[in-house]
Amino acid sequence: MSEVKTSIETDLVSLKHPDERGYYGEFGGAYIPEMLFANVEQLRLIYQEVIDDPAFQAEYKSLLRDFVGRPSPLYLAKRLSEIYCTNIWLKREDLNHTGAHKINNTVGQILIAKRLGKKRIIAETGAGQHGVATATVCALMGLECFVYMGAVDIERQAPNVARMNMLGATVIPAESGSKTLKDATNEAIRDWINNAETTHYIIGSAIGPHPYPDMVTQLQAIVSEEIAYQLTAQTGKEYPDYVVACVGGGSNAAGAFYHFLDDKRVKLILAEAAGKGIDSGHSAATSILGSKGIIHGCMTLLMQDPDGQIIEPYSLSAGLDYPGIGPLHAHLITTGRAKVYAATDDEAMQAVFELSKVEGIIPALETAHALAILSRIGAGKDDHVVVSLSGRGDKDLNTYMNYENIKDQVH
Amino acid sequence: MNKVRAKINEKQQRVLNVYFTAGHPTLDSIPSIAEGLQEAGADLIELGMPYSDPLADGLTIQKSSEVALKNGMNLKHLFDQVKQATASIEIPIILMGYYNQLIQFGMDRFLDMATTAGVSGLIIPDLPMFEYEAKFQKSFEDRNLGMSFLISPMTSDERILQAGRLSSGFLYMVSQSSITGKTQDISQEQHAYFDKVNNMGIESPRLIGFGIHNNETFETACKYSNGAIVGSSFIRALEKDASKAGIKTFVSSILNG
Ligand SMILES: Cc1ncc(COP(=O)(O)O)c(C=O)c1O
Numbered sequence: 001m002s003e004v005k006t007s008i009e010t011d012l013v014s015l016k017h018p019d020e021r022g023y024y025g026e027f028g029g030a031y032i033p034e035m036l037f038a039n040v041e042q043l044r045l046i047y048q049e050v051i052d053d054p055a056f057q058a059e060y061k062s063l064l065r066d067f068v069g070r071p072s073p074l075y076l077a078k079r080l081s082e083i084y085c086t087n088i089w090l091k092r093e094d095l096n097h098t099g100a101h102k103i104n105n106t107v108g109q110i111l112i113a114k115r116l117g118k119k120r121i122i123a124e125t126g127a128g129q130h131g132v133a134t135a136t137v138c139a140l141m142g143l144e145c146f147v148y149m150g151a152v153d154i155e156r157q158a159p160n161v162a163r164m165n166m167l168g169a170t171v172i173p174a175e176s177g178s179k180t181l182k183d184a185t186n187e188a189i190r191d192w193i194n195n196a197e198t199t200h201y202i203i204g205s206a207i208g209p210h211p212y213p214d215m216v217t218q219l220q221a222i223v224s225e226e227i228a229y230q231l232t233a234q235t236g237k238e239y240p241d242y243v244v245a246c247v248g249g250g251s252n253a254a255g256a257f258y259h260f261l262d263d264k265r266v267k268l269i270l271a272e273a274a275g276k277g278i279d280s281g282h283s284a285a286t287s288i289l290g291s292k293g294i295i296h297g298c299m300t301l302l303m304q305d306p307d308g309q310i311i312e313p314y315s316l317s318a319g320l321d322y323p324g325i326g327p328l329h330a331h332l333i334t335t336g337r338a339k340v341y342a343a344t345d346d347e348a349m350q351a352v353f354e355l356s357k358v359e360g361i362i363p364a365l366e367t368a369h370a371l372a373i374l375s376r377i378g379a380g381k382d383d384h385v386v387v388s389l390s391g392r393g394d395k396d397l398n399t400y401m402n403y404e405n406i407k408d409q410v411h
Numbered sequence: 412m413n414k415v416r417a418k419i420n421e422k423q424q425r426v427l428n429v430y431f432t433a434g435h436p437t438l439d440s441i442p443s444i445a446e447g448l449q450e451a452g453a454d455l456i457e458l459g460m461p462y463s464d465p466l467a468d469g470l471t472i473q474k475s476s477e478v479a480l481k482n483g484m485n486l487k488h489l490f491d492q493v494k495q496a497t498a499s500i501e502i503p504i505i506l507m508g509y510y511n512q513l514i515q516f517g518m519d520r521f522l523d524m525a526t527t528a529g530v531s532g533l534i535i536p537d538l539p540m541f542e543y544e545a546k547f548q549k550s551f552e553d554r555n556l557g558m559s560f561l562i563s564p565m566t567s568d569e570r571i572l573q574a575g576r577l578s579s580g581f582l583y584m585v586s587q588s589s590i591t592g593k594t595q596d597i598s599q600e601q602h603a604y605f606d607k608v609n610n611m612g613i614e615s616p617r618l619i620g621f622g623i624h625n626n627e628t629f630e631t632a633c634k635y636s637n638g639a640i641v642g643s644s645f646i647r648a649l650e651k652d653a654s655k656a657g658i659k660t661f662v663s664s665i666l667n668g
Contacts, residue, residue, distance in 0.1 A: 031510055033467040033536040034574075036589050038565035176473060177463070189466050196565060196588045294511040294537070295464070307485050309463040310513035 015337065020325070022298075024212020025335065027327035030209035032297045035193045043200075044211045051218055056111060061228070064222060065106045068097045070104075072223075074230035074386070086379040087273040089240070090361070091227055091256060100364065100391030101220060101252045101360050102133040102204055108219035109202045110137040118200035120144045121145045124188040126153055126181035126248065127234025127319035127366060129391055130204030135169035145169040148187040153318040160395050178312035181248070181322045185296050206326035209297030211255075213326050220255025227386055228259050235384060242379055244269040245388035246369040247301025247340075248319045250326035252390035257338070267339065268332060269377050271369040273315035274342035284313035285342040286325045287333045295324040300380040301333070316345040316399065317365035319391075343372035349403055352393065364391035365399060400402040414503040415557035415580035419637055420453060427629070427636025427666065428431070428455035428618055429645050430507065432475040433492065434484025435461070435652050441492035442499065444649070447658035449500045452666060457534065457640060460489060460508030467536050469592025473641040478546050479556035490528040497529030503663070505532035505580065513538075522550055532557035532580040540570075540577055551579065559583045564604045564657035575613035582615045584608060584636060585662040586622050592643035593622045597631045626668035641665055 015024070022028045030040060050056040066071040072092045081088045093101035106123075113121060125131030131147040138145035147164055150172045154161050164171050177183040185207075192201045206216045224243070232238050242259060245253035247270045260266035274294050275283040283289060290301040293308060303311040303323040315321040325333075332338035343351070351371035355363045363371065367390045379385045393400065412420075420425050429448050433441055445456055461479035465472060493504060506525060513535065515520045525533070533556055535543075540560060543551075551558050557580025561569050565588050575582050586601055587593065608617065619632035620640030632639035648661040 028538070031537045031539065034561040034566060034570075035467065035563045035585060035590075038563075038567065113527060177478075182464070186464055190469070190590050193467065194589045231618060291515075293514055294509075296466075297537070304511070304515065308509075308511040309480065310515075368590070 002037045009040070015332070016258065017211065022214065024328045024331035025292050027285065027298070027300050027330040028210055028213060028294070030207045030297055031294045031299065033193065035196065036189070039192065039196045040209050041126065042116065043112070046112060047211050047215050050112060050115060054156065059111055060108050064104065068103050069095065070222065071226045071230070072096055074227060074234065076234070077359050083358065084379070085381050087384045088374065089231065089384060089386045091223060091386055093223065093252065093390050094361070094363065094367070094392035096128070098133050098136050098201070099394060100129040100133070101223065101388070102130040103136065104222055104255065105204065105216050105219045105251060106130070106133040106202055109200070110141050110143070113143070113200035113202070113320060114141065116200055118198060118240065119196060120146070120199040121202055122146045122148070122188050122191050122199055123202045123204060124148045124181065124184040125185065125204060126150070126184065126321060127317065127364065128157040128395060129319065129364070131169070131171065132160050132163045132167070132200050134204070135164045135167035138169065139167045146191065147171050148174050148184040148191070150174045150178070150184045153181065153184070156399060157318050157395050158398065163355035175291050180318065182310065182313070184372060189296065190221050199307070206252040206254045206328060207249040207296055207324060208298070213298065213328055216251050217254040217258060217328060219260035220251050223252070223255035223388070224257060224259035227256065231384065231386070237384060238318040239263055239266050240386040241265070241383040242267045242269055242377060242385040243388070244271065244370050244374065244377065244385060246271045246320060246366050246390060247325060247329060248322050248366060249324065250329040251386045254326065254328055256386065256388040268337060269373070270329065270333070270338050271338045271346070271373045272340055273317055273320035273344045273369055274344045275314040277321040277344055278342055282314035284315040284321050284323065286313070286323060288342060289338045290323070290325070298327050300327045301325050317348065319364070320369060341373040343369040343378055347372040352400060361389070362393035363389060364393050365396045368389050413555045413557035413579060415455065416616070418503050419581055421639060422454055425633050426450070426454045426618060427456055427662070428638065428640040429453045429662070430457040430459060430461040430640060430642035431645055431649060432461050432479050433489045434470060434479030434482045435475040435646070436478065436649055438482040438484060438488070439492065440498060440653060443498040443655070444653065444658065445496040445500050445504065448662065449502050449654040450655060451662035452658040453662055454502060454638070456502060456504045457507050457642070458493065458504055460486065460506055460512055462509045462512060464592065467590055469590045471592045471646050475646045486512065486521070490524045493528040493530060503531035504529065505534060505557070506530050507534040510535050510538045519548065519550070522554055522556065526554045526556065530556070531557060534559045534583065536561055540573055545576060548577070557581070560566060561585050562608070563588050571608060571611060572613065575611070575615045578615045581615060581637070582617045583640070584617050584619045586632070588618050589621060591621055594624045594644070595622065597622070597628060602635065604620065609635065626665055629665050
């Protein structure tokens, strides 16, 4: 045991926090037009003040317990474990109120918005899960809510659009570019510039200018805090051998990894969306196809051409259809701390049907990318593999039903 | 002294800086629009480098950028066109673009090609001031390129002074906290903000931009600064008529009403 301890403690720089200016190694920072500077700076100061404030933490934790339903279970998926000859634990974020991990972040940010004195909330959304989670906390707090969503995503995630409307939010279609998550984020940032004084922008992933990547990571860190004690309680082991998560911008991965970031015994695995295949020209495998540059206010890895024009990504899953990745993740990947695998649309679909039939759990299409790579990560029969089951599949039923039909026609 | 600052110092008042997007309305329209602007009486040209994700820009400039990129505009072609333009005009050309474009092209390579093409200044709204100061200020000075930083009504006094100190071209006073393309009148609050900045003892000349779209807003801006920047409304005019006569009519409508 003591031998192992020394090996974890050799790295002096913790991966858990960026530096003063928001850099994880060479990634992060704040590359924003001046019109946003005052807002981002005000947010940075308030965030620093509240994140360790016991009163804030108490309010945040009590909402997570009573409103969200935390802790979420850590569930040993026995039949899936048999198939992959290892021990697979599902961290059930799909059982949270609103059906995904996204609510952990919005509960925290709405409390911060209140401290900022902002009355108007905006958000971007891809799959609609973050939009629903934002609309939900706005209803809870009685704040006005506007959600930007790509026109393509409004089509493919219709149930979530209906939910946002019921919750009193206004969904605004983003019609530029590929009409998906990147474009919704652009529109939200423009709205924020136009309404800087009244509005707080609740970003839904570990992206954006400092302090967003750090703030979203901290507000999702509850996931790995629970994993650590739940695994110990059930197995006696203090740490998992693997933590696996899908990555769009990176919030569920950041949350599932956080407490293990500095513990080298834990292998951190990211699943990206390969779309129709990495080299198909229709992909969102950012870390493989991307290079260093700026997207949405931070230095990170993104898909771009030699002139720095951002390339439109593709994934069947709206939540992973994003050409960038969080700066923390860019740092984890380029330093080798995390390993990335890519799953295609088809592989993710197969994983959806497998988990549904084998475990009785219908996962979100985003989440299915993490399940789709389980055979490749090299886990042995004594290993404990924690998979971030980031969301449930209700919102994707249309996609799933259509896919079944297509399959039937082929056979 | 860089050409941008020299031009503003020479004219002092009613400086008119006109923005358009490179590659819009057509791929090769930079030289003729630039000539048209000079002939019509503009003092500076701000040339937008079309970007896929222009965060600070409203619909008009977004659309013009999309058209320009579809037309095939890229930085190499842009520099070729600027070289042609600067061979026949004397008013300074300032490039406006997003930091990622410069990073991917390579900062030194970008600055070298810009200088060779006859570019006189740069505006990069998402380049942090500290990063410019630490990494690039000397390269700009060595090449005689004028840099302009933006301030908005929400910018703190400390940052206004810093932006003033680092702006070797002019200090860009964004009239209101917004993206480009708004066309509302200039309010009392904005007047107070302009007055405040003017009384801070900033050496750099100041131009007001965002929302300047007719003679009235131009005149108001000139009361509070050395001149103004007109963008979206010129792009809309170009979409209707990009001929030299059309440009003359537009510029005259701004200068004379
Ligand atoms: C269920 C689910 N998982 C994952 C994601 C991807 O986002 P992130 O990488 O921030 O976790 C989304 C995004 O919409 C989602 O809805």
